[in-house]
Amino acid sequence: MDDATLVDYAKTLDCIHCGLCLNACPTYKLTGAEPSSPRGRVHLMRSVAEGTLQPDSEFAEEMDFCLLCRACESACPSGVQFGVLMEHTRAGLQTERRGSFFARAARWIGFRVILPSRFALRLVAFVGRSAQRTGLTRFVSRFGFARALRDAPTIPPSAKRALLQPMTPARGEPRGVVGVLQGCMMPELFGRVNRATVAVLAEAGFESRVPSAHVCCGSLHAHNGDREGARFLAQKTIVCFEDIVDASGHPSPIVVNSAGCGAHMKDYAHLFDADDPWHERAHRFAERVVDFSEFVALPRTRAALERRLRDRPSRAQAVRVTWDDPCHLCHAQKIRSEPRALLDLLPGIERVEMRDSEGCCGSAGIYSLLRPDDAAAVLEPKLQELSDTRAAILVTGNPGCQLQWSAGVKRAGLNVRVAHIAELLDEALQHGPIDPADRNA
């Protein structure tokens, strides 16, 4: 690959060097360094494409340091498509990168063996759980990976890792059929969020269908430079959901409870060239993809839930909650008001805004695994913002953020519950008052 194709040159020209994106960028705020800013990164890409700069190790480092949070896109009036630019560059760098044998093997196993296979994912979860229970992880951590292993999430017992049923019927008057993405890692780490998702959909009158052959949407692949893998998994995803239709044969909406996956699936078309037939197919698929909060906040669905929630018992003292906008919900999908409107339906809560709620928490897909120190540094100021809100519950809509916040809250010794919005809605529908403590913990 030559340097000209390493970068999507035409898209770099959208940047007029105004700098309005600087202060939105978490890595710039952390370092104050221009090369670690969106403008700096676009400048580097453009210089490489124009041949005035070599794509050396510093170049690669800046591309890796980026969280791909896309906050710069929300700030940029000139419409620079930063996410697409960065995915392109990372894919280019990946084909050139040598790296150690160990790193390449780990990457290959992770992306090509584990993520696409339900069996492998379940096996990893099983082994991981056993290791955590027997204290083996503590033992192993003496030999390295201390931080990753210490911050690794606790894998729930197997009963809580059950997959979703292929079909969950609506409760009460049925209003339609939806496809539900259960995700690759979600069942292993957040089975409860998946169960809450279909339960809320059922209460709202929707039958959930989960294609059992489907495993991974491929967003981690695309964000980390494996475009080939991403394309393959996109095609598989499109096929798996194609025959989920409603009673009259219309393709059903596909509800996604992970902001990162949803953003990527809505963007599938850009993985394929315009003249590839998959481009059009991906486009049609994307139109069906909706985020969980986006779908549930639609007027009729919301009205149905509101009716059910109205007579739920409340509590005397309101519980303070705050919403942290996942980057791939607010910056990538432009979804901001919907989750807030849903939280406002919950009985006995007081919703407060957190400053910089649209700033990245540092989870960023597998970023927190690859660069744990940077990820923790990005979260640091946000932990302060959280504690300033005096909220008892921090609500999010993305599993990666949920993990990152849980680890951060624990580290900082804050007494804050971290929950997915589907869990809270489900809890309110089942029990009424929201519990400031985690019922499942």
Place this chain on the structure above:
Amino acid sequence: MEPKIADGLRAIVGDRGLTTNATRRATYESDGLAHVRQVPDLVLMPRDTRETAAALRFLKEWNVPIVPRGAGTGLSGGATPVAGGVLISTARMRDVIEVDSVNRFARVQAGVVNVDLTHACADHGLFYAPDPSSQKACTIGGNVAENSGGPHCFKYGSTTQHVLGLVFVTIDGEIIDLAEPCVDPLGLDLVGVFVGSEGLLGIATEVTVRLLPVPPVVETLLAIFDDLDSACDSVTDMIAARLEMSAIEILDKHTIDAIEASVLAAGYPQNAQAVLLLECEGSDVEVAAALRDIEPILARHGAYDIRRARAADERARLWAGRKGAYGAMGRIAPDLYVTDAVVPRTRLRELVRATTDICEKRGLKVANVFHAGDGNLHPNICYDRRDKDELARVLDAGDEIMRVCLAAGGSLTGEHGVGLEKIEGMEWLFSHDDLAAMCRVREAFDPKRRMNPGKLLPMRACMETRSAVRPNEPRNG
């Protein structure tokens, strides 16, 4: 550059405060004036006054040029590096040191971003008035150096009216502490001298600014016009009628189209030829009275629709569109050249026309968005810097606009500064004696003229030929 310099600086600011790597340095090669470029030899990011002073003391013996940089949003090349020089960035000086809500002032480090200062005092019901359209990114230090303005400076005045005190470090590493917030400085007003000096007199490290109480009522009007001329004329009339508004901005059709196509779509009507964005602030009675006076003037000049926004989010949307206008124009072409000219407000219509003609005559696409209340025009010219011929036509148009505005009794720059861009214009506007006097002020602080050489004051006037430091010409294009 001599490796010993890097070693010495590293001992002062640490690894994270120094950039030597060529790839990383390349990103500093320009500010918002993107067609002029020069990679700095070193980039230094001190964390406070002490580190800045130590670094400058150390650099004194090496006799290299120094260029201060804030966020690099400047549009006149003030922060363009100088060959063989060290760029000193304030991007790691971002602490709000103190907000005194009773005495209504704040002390901040120079690298604090304008909008972060406003957020920091919002809880006290106070705000910092100068609001450049780049406020989301530009630094207070940069604002001080450029004496920046903004839409609301029509009412509140530009940065210089809001700076109460300063700490700055001279080229020799001496700390000049003028941080005490005093309304009427005793002795020589050095703060006043420093504001607007475009980084020639030293590096500001701390700034004490005046804070104002947030007005109880704010109302924003959007007046929609069928032609740009009438919008200009209505402003001339409002000024003549001595109406008290806090901001008067005009956006033309091209600008409206670009904004409405961007993430900042503000709901400006796309069939309008021009819109006027007006704001009134004060008590309920004052705002009502002002609106009563304004509306007939707008109507007389043919505003066919007047929309009012009182809710905070609606107002925010109207302003976000205005403030993102420059960036939004980036959708039209890869580069944008923002000219910054000041004209008498009695001749707005005529000179807006003239600037448009100057551009169109050269086959250039121009969009107008400007601080009409201050007579501060910003014809934005779209171009592609890779096209050398087009770039030449753009610069030529910029020159002619400057001459026409000067001839009409206007000025060189309203708020973006002289920098590299308008240095020739200084010789059109000032006599040799004027310039020599300015140079003597500069030399009182920096006898060898090592601080930001080649900016603001023309070399010839300062007799730079006998200077110890001879910056190379930055490359163009």
